[in-house]
Amino acid sequence: MTQSQNPMLDTNLISIVIPAYNEQEVIDEFYRRIAKVLDGLSYRSELVFVNDGSTDDTIKKLRALKKQDGRVGIVELSRNFGKEIALTAGIDHAKGEAVIPIDADLQDPPELIPELLAQWEAGNDVVYATRLEREGETWIKKATASTFYKLMQNIGDKVSIPRNTGDFRLMSRRAVTAFCSMREQHRFLKGLFALVGFPQTAVYYNRDPRFAGLTKWNYPKLINLSIEGITSFTTAPLRLATYAGFVIAICAFTYAAFIIYKTLVFGDPVAGYPSLMTVVLFLGGVQLLSIGVIGEYLGRVFNETKQRPLYFVQGFDEPVS
Ligand code: UDP
Ligand code: MG
Numbered sequence: 001m002t003q004s005q006n007p008m009l010d011t012n013l014i015s016i017v018i019p020a021y022n023e024q025e026v027i028d029e030f031y032r033r034i035a036k037v038l039d040g041l042s043y044r045s046e047l048v049f050v051n052d053g054s055t056d057d058t059i060k061k062l063r064a065l066k067k068q069d070g071r072v073g074i075v076e077l078s079r080n081f082g083k084e085i086a087l088t089a090g091i092d093h094a095k096g097e098a099v100i101p102i103d104a105d106l107q108d109p110p111e112l113i114p115e116l117l118a119q120w121e122a123g124n125d126v127v128y129a130t131r132l133e134r135e136g137e138t139w140i141k142k143a144t145a146s147t148f149y150k151l152m153q154n155i156g157d158k159v160s161i162p163r164n165t166g167d168f169r170l171m172s173r174r175a176v177t178a179f180c181s182m183r184e185q186h187r188f189l190k191g192l193f194a195l196v197g198f199p200q201t202a203v204y205y206n207r208d209p210r211f212a213g214l215t216k217w218n219y220p221k222l223i224n225l226s227i228e229g230i231t232s233f234t235t236a237p238l239r240l241a242t243y244a245g246f247v248i249a250i251c252a253f254t255y256a257a258f259i260i261y262k263t264l265v266f267g268d269p270v271a272g273y274p275s276l277m278t279v280v281l282f283l284g285g286v287q288l289l290s291i292g293v294i295g296e297y298l299g300r301v302f303n304e305t306k307q308r309p310l311y312f313v314q315g316f317d318e319p320v321s
Contacts, residue, residue: 014038014045014117015096019086020062021052023104027061034102034110035069041114046319048073049104050090053080066317073319078312084187087167089311092180100170108168115203116170125198128162128169132206148226161194162202169193183310185303188229231296238297241290248286252279 016034020027031047038045051059051074059076066072075093077086087101098120102108112129119127149163167189171179178196230237262268 012043013096014041014043015048015094015099016045016113017048017050017087017090017094017099017101018104019050019052019083019090019101020054020058020104021080021083021086022054022056022058024054024057024061026105027058027065030104030106030110031065031069031072033106034113037110037113038071041117043117046071046073046094046096048075048090048094048319050075050077050086050093052077052083052086063317070320074315074317076314076316078314081311083167084189085311087189088180088187089313091171091176093316094176097173098170099173099176101167103166103168108166109205112168112203112205113170119201119203120170120172123199124201125172125175126169126193126196126200128165128193128200128202130162130202130204131164131166132204144222148229151226151230161190165190165202167193171196172198174198184232185306185308185310186228186232186300187310188225188232191229191233227296231300235297237293241293244286245290248283 016038018030023030034047038047047069049062049065049072051062059074062072062074066074073093075089077089081089091099091101098117100113100116102110108129116127116129145164149161171193175196175198178198179192182192182195184192
């Protein structure tokens, strides 16, 4: 699977892609709100839901929706693959001229879609929705998110990732084709979206708290996502290890020269167990850290070389429009 699977590309069709993992409480309300928006558009539309191995009644809800509305399509993954891959699967199955990924939990307001479309009609290939405020999120989450964006901004290689921007955005067909050509296992979507390039613009909105249910994120997951983001987009940590080694070597050399000089001139007896211990432990720590950093990258190389498919589809119930 190297390219997106859309044999019959359809102009005048807008694809909405919704990853859903245990979202039984929100599906109906989500559908109600998005259907209202889609009905008011001059485009035809399809709703590509991706059931990411939900263990609740999400799939039943989706099948019921499918019966009542032909625009609904269901991609059923063989197990839970995580949001990033679920979204990729959905985008692969979307046939529209413009593709809009959106969360099922109504944190991304469907009512923003006409604005996204307007910017697309104005000639933009990527229209991302940027949050003005993060309601219903703790200050710790806000602070860590902000630190992360700053970090990425400073070390990212040439691509700058828009701040306070999630996966909610509109992509033109050529942006989607570019996105789908990148099949790496370690998928940091915000980075991949940014890497695509093309004329881009932002639309601003207020992010609502989750409508119902619980967030699937927790801190260990968020930290992993950040490491994912950093290591799949920049080799800066490797360079940092090199710099650190260089600086420490210079310090060590200077210190050695100083000791030799001191011994020659004053003939001091050997002393300094504490300083010796400190230096040894410090260097040990730096070395382990650097090995860890190298290992992190090596692990990624290992995972990529296997070239496994990103996901397995259990069934695709196509939208009919
Ligand atoms: N999601 C998914 N697979 C997962 C986790 C989440 O498809 O393993 C979906 C989820 O159903 C929702 C979207 O990704 O539509 C965002 O998830 P969530 O609201 O938990 O994340 P947050 O908004 O806190 O970033
Ligand atoms: Mg959410």
